Amino acid sequence: MKAEPVKNEDEPKDKRLKGGDAQKLTMAEVAKYVGVSAMTVSRAFRQDASVSEETRKRIMEAVDALGYVLDLSAGSLSSRRSGFIAALVPSINNSNFSDTARGITDALEDTGLQLLLGYTDYSAEKEEKLIEAMLRRRPEGIILTGGSHTDRARRMLDKAGIPVVETWEIPEEPINHVVGFSNSEAMSLLVRALASQGYRRFGYIGGTTARDTRGSQRRSGFLRTVEELGLGPGRAISFGVPPISMEQGGQAIVSLLERWPDTEVVLCVSDLSAFGAIMECKRRGMRVPEDIAIAGFGDYEISSICHPSITTINVDCYGIGRQAAARLLDALQGSGETTGDEITLTGYRVVLRESTDRSAQ
């Protein structure tokens, strides 16, 4: 029987090219250095634990002197708490969603929870893969965008037994918690607001694919409302795959106006395409809103700055993130008291700006 099957001390060969002394420092070594047990060191790292102030101080000094950094992967294994929250957004380049991500991060500050962020690129398949990758890290909760998931994704989430928050829309079959709003209703509100200003011939830019459910909902909200108001069939144009870029917004409005030249106002699936559309119009010498009025969705920073400023729907992106995280924290700390499956509706409002200013016409 071999007494020494393990290499006790890894010889500092050229294992690490980098400078630092890369010996692994453990809690036990810190403990020995201070003259306490590892358990006491562990306790010193958590604020609730009972360690005398004097001992904690000595431990922390040692931690500092030795340069010890807590190892959470070990900790989470034994405590069975990963300290992770997972969040999936369609895109991190879209500032609406990165605002939501920021809201989540901010809400998580000082909770000891860390955000694992992934982007699905508007694909349910990619979402499924990401969900699995995330679950392998055993997150304590997960925040999703939208309510459209593959069956396997649903099964995995169900099995995981962790709180789930779906955001940014109201799913038909919520998994668990929801923090969102009706994209269809929001777009409807915008149509009504513009109709009440006297606009009659409405156009729409934005596709209807399974990839972007929120976009589809906005579109259907548009079509339904135009119909309801008796303003004939809405004139809707699809262009490219979601998310529609600024450039595609420009191309789309050209098509739309070629097909229906007498259109008075065009609503876009997002401010980005609205911006592209407006700029294309200006480039072609058309005046906005005098010749054509254009509105967007999402109230991106660009829309208030742009000249003309862009009429839009303001959505509380950051708040969605904060509230989603808050729901999760609640579910985690609330010891199961809170009834799950509640829907938190977030607000939105029409922001009328120059791009649809009727008085200019």
Added chain:
Amino acid sequence: MKAEPVKNEDEPKDKRLKGGDAQKLTMAEVAKYVGVSAMTVSRAFRQDASVSEETRKRIMEAVDALGYVLDLSAGSLSSRRSGFIAALVPSINNSNFSDTARGITDALEDTGLQLLLGYTDYSAEKEEKLIEAMLRRRPEGIILTGGSHTDRARRMLDKAGIPVVETWEIPEEPINHVVGFSNSEAMSLLVRALASQGYRRFGYIGGTTARDTRGSQRRSGFLRTVEELGLGPGRAISFGVPPISMEQGGQAIVSLLERWPDTEVVLCVSDLSAFGAIMECKRRGMRVPEDIAIAGFGDYEISSICHPSITTINVDCYGIGRQAAARLLDALQGSGETTGDEITLTGYRVVLRESTDRSAQ
């Protein structure tokens, strides 16, 4: 065999408050179910391991049937490989940086490595905290933005003994790897390009704080080059704390033109402030570039779409991310062969557009 595509589990569901049966399923149970050892199941999950195809298939079927999800926190503890790469960016709302984040994520795909993303809000203190939080997860490598770090941050990174990549600039004292470019030189190039078009009276918008080192470098590149070209002292305006928003760009140009009304061309620290400046000018009835030429930095999507389109410096944001990740992967797999501490220079180029079109004047 059940034929029902049920959406809930077939077991009584009032077991826990949440849907799924949340009993923890371990590899050992999967192994028992299949009739092999846990070790074999573990091997079946890695592609390189030697497991007969037949066994692997049986295992994977069992995994599927039982709904087992690998637990990486346990795995990384014993394998001493976390599977994490950490990356810190100043802001996730800035699309330049989110492009970089996307580049990193894409480069990491299929490597089995996962990205831990954090944003520092342009603060070295926040960066220090984040570095510690990240190191607690024992990332195998870390990507930072910029070269300005606190001493403690440097010490922690050194001690961690993992490859570090600093991006987006060329630090004076690189920690390890660098993937970036000289912001000062890039801005200088833009100044020269515009000077060669005949512009003489140059203005600049963008502060010089320690918070945004890239911004400071651009500013000093501007001032230095204007000086070198014998174009008198540059007229530079600071406004607000970094990152300068679109709105602040608008306010800044007003100040600048009040102070130096004869300015011919204004360079901005980023396209965002340039856009804000242009829109403010248009709002005030000034023509761009006829009355005032304006240029930005970063080649955001907005700049090619905007009317007038915005002259800028194109930086390969996405490529910076990809290359940074590639350097890390290289350092990790390269078995220490590669010499560390190399600097990878990324490209940039002047993109002349309408906003500085001299022929329009």
Added chain:
DNA sequence: TCTCAAATTGTTATCGATACCATAATGCTT
């Protein structure tokens, strides 16, 4: 002074997967 509860610290057994080594089975060579 003694008792009991609270505060503080220590000991031991995990958490769940994987490294490492051993072993069994298979195939190919001479």
Added chain:
DNA sequence: AAGCATTATGGTATCGATAACAATTTGAGA
């Protein structure tokens, strides 16, 4: 047929922290 490399699989000891429980000290009240 023996020899040996190769492939497939199992057994055991960790990885590093923490939960759970035990032990010790301290202080207040009887």
